[in-house]
Amino acid sequence: MAEYNKITPEILEQLKAAAPGHILTGEDVNEDYSRDEMPIYGQNAPEAVLQARNAEEISAVVKICNENHIPVTTRGAGTGLVGGCVPVYGGIVIETIKMNKILSYDLENFSVTIEPGVLLKELAEDALTKGMMYPPDPGEKLATVGGNVSTNAGGMRAVKYGTTRDYVLAMKVVLPSGEITSFGAKVSKTSSGYSLLNLIIGSEGTLGIVVELTLKLIPAPKHTVSLIVPFADLESAISTVPKVKMANLDPQALEFMEREIILSSERFVGREVFPKSVDGTEVGAYLMITLDGDDEDQIMGRVETAAELLMEAGAIDVMVIDNPQKLRDAWATRSSFLEAIEAETKLLDECDVVVPIKEIARFLTFAKKTGDECGLIIKSFGHAGDGNLHIYQCSNDLPREEFLKRVDTYFEKLYAEAVACGGLVSGEHGIGRGKVKYLAESVGDTNMELMRGIKNVFDPNLILNPGKVCYKS
Numbered sequence: 001m002a003e004y005n006k007i008t009p010e011i012l013e014q015l016k017a018a019a020p021g022h023i024l025t026g027e028d029v030n031e032d033y034s035r036d037e038m039p040i041y042g043q044n045a046p047e048a049v050l051q052a053r054n055a056e057e058i059s060a061v062v063k064i065c066n067e068n069h070i071p072v073t074t075r076g077a078g079t080g081l082v083g084g085c086v087p088v089y090g091g092i093v094i095e096t097i098k099m100n101k102i103l104s105y106d107l108e109n110f111s112v113t114i115e116p117g118v119l120l121k122e123l124a125e126d127a128l129t130k131g132m133m134y135p136p137d138p139g140e141k142l143a144t145v146g147g148n149v150s151t152n153a154g155g156m157r158a159v160k161y162g163t164t165r166d167y168v169l170a171m172k173v174v175l176p177s178g179e180i181t182s183f184g185a186k187v188s189k190t191s192s193g194y195s196l197l198n199l200i201i202g203s204e205g206t207l208g209i210v211v212e213l214t215l216k217l218i219p220a221p222k223h224t225v226s227l228i229v230p231f232a233d234l235e236s237a238i239s240t241v242p243k244v245k246m247a248n249l250d251p252q253a254l255e256f257m258e259r260e261i262i263l264s265s266e267r268f269v270g271r272e273v274f275p276k277s278v279d280g281t282e283v284g285a286y287l288m289i290t291l292d293g294d295d296e297d298q299i300m301g302r303v304e305t306a307a308e309l310l311m312e313a314g315a316i317d318v319m320v321i322d323n324p325q326k327l328r329d330a331w332a333t334r335s336s337f338l339e340a341i342e343a344e345t346k347l348l349d350e351c352d353v354v355v356p357i358k359e360i361a362r363f364l365t366f367a368k369k370t371g372d373e374c375g376l377i378i379k380s381f382g383h384a385g386d387g388n389l390h391i392y393q394c395s396n397d398l399p400r401e402e403f404l405k406r407v408d409t410y411f412e413k414l415y416a417e418a419v420a421c422g423g424l425v426s427g428e429h430g431i432g433r434g435k436v437k438y439l440a441e442s443v444g445d446t447n448m449e450l451m452r453g454i455k456n457v458f459d460p461n462l463i464l465n466p467g468k469v470c471y472k473s
């Protein structure tokens, strides 16, 4: 790992001259800059913050930092769940949230160009006013699109539409030298050498700083219908997933959730939509399914096929959510899982493994059993349609050190099992600081060396987001 310097008064003067009025220091650097949404992975205050307004400012600041070996950590909205934007080695945080302009639409080319600090919510809503959909739909709508691209965020609609990566056509990037370059183009296919664009997507601020994005849009589907499907237990719920996919129902979302997490979340949002028992059968788990399309009759036909198939496969009911308020309440419950767990839990950690679809049920049983053996409360939900599982480890009574020790033991077993069944460490949240060890264990030395080689080419002084992804802190 590289040696880093502190920001001296002389360097600070240079930074202030490069970005007049936009550098924060001292008491102006509030506590938020030292952490993300998962503080268990550590907190550390930066020495300074650049509230960036444009690419040129970022370029000038990064160049100074590179020449002086000062760490640079980029931050979007700080909603990450793996400690990705935490400035582990101090230095400067570059915040993009004020680069929040939607620059232009090019509807004939189905694309939009934006600054990286535009929030997902704003982009999604704005695109809809043009009759277009930006399909990636991660749970946290107040994340920046630059953060989504840097973590290759997934979300609810990935089962049908793919992840953020599938919607990035081109980008402008500031390299650690300060040079501003472009990757990709507004074209729908390419076979033009190594994909530098795809290297930056999901690189978590370790290779370059994304300062502009051109994204693919699609015509917005005219109709959507959501179903809540209760089951007696999680195994029965999960075992229907391949059947739903095989029946070519093409769901936009196919989510699973356990009873416990619905109870927590409904307590949190203060409304009840999900049934807890049906005709005397206690509900143990649910699927939530959304179908979309332009032809309402065709969607209702698919709803009927889905209902028959699900009941035959062991569902105890199929509820069509056609009342707009109920629909909002149901998705509010689904979107509040993390906050609901946080509200009821003193100590919390999380993993977002991704496993082959046919392994989901067996893997979740393993996760629960291992949690019991380690003395941890396990709460899980996730994207059943694509095998991406969010498994939370919780405790309200263990001392912090003991909790961390048990979670470490738990993760060793869990990630080993994920890899053994053909899965990967992270489906959508990234590696950040929290999962560096497990990435190394799962992909092996050769692949880690290749990743470090790529990192060294982009960032020979290792100033960008040190301690993340492939370099340990």
Ligand SMILES: Cc1cc2nc3c(=O)[nH]c(=O)nc-3n(C[C@H](O)[C@H](O)[C@H](O)COP(=O)(O)OP(=O)(O)OC[C@H]3O[C@@H](n4cnc5c(N)ncnc54)[C@H](O)[C@@H]3O)c2cc1C
Pocket: 036, 037, 073, 074, 075, 076, 077, 078, 079, 080, 081, 084, 085, 096, 116, 137, 138, 139, 140, 142, 143, 144, 145, 146, 147, 148, 149, 150, 151, 152, 153, 154, 155, 156, 204, 205, 206, 208, 209, 210, 211, 338, 339, 428, 429, 432, 465
């Ligand atoms: C309630 C909740 C629900 C969530 N649901 C989902 C979900 O369904 N799916 C999902 O994938 N994630 C989810 N997340 C995680 C989080 O929202 C995503 O990881 C999101 O992409 C982070 O965006 P951000 O702007 O907050 O980035 P930050 O947290 O600020 O940063 C994340 C990483 O990206 C880097 N980065 C940010 N901007 C740039 C840039 N312009 N250039 C280079 N690097 C940059 C940072 O250095 C860091 O490594 C959820 C989080 C919460 C709190």
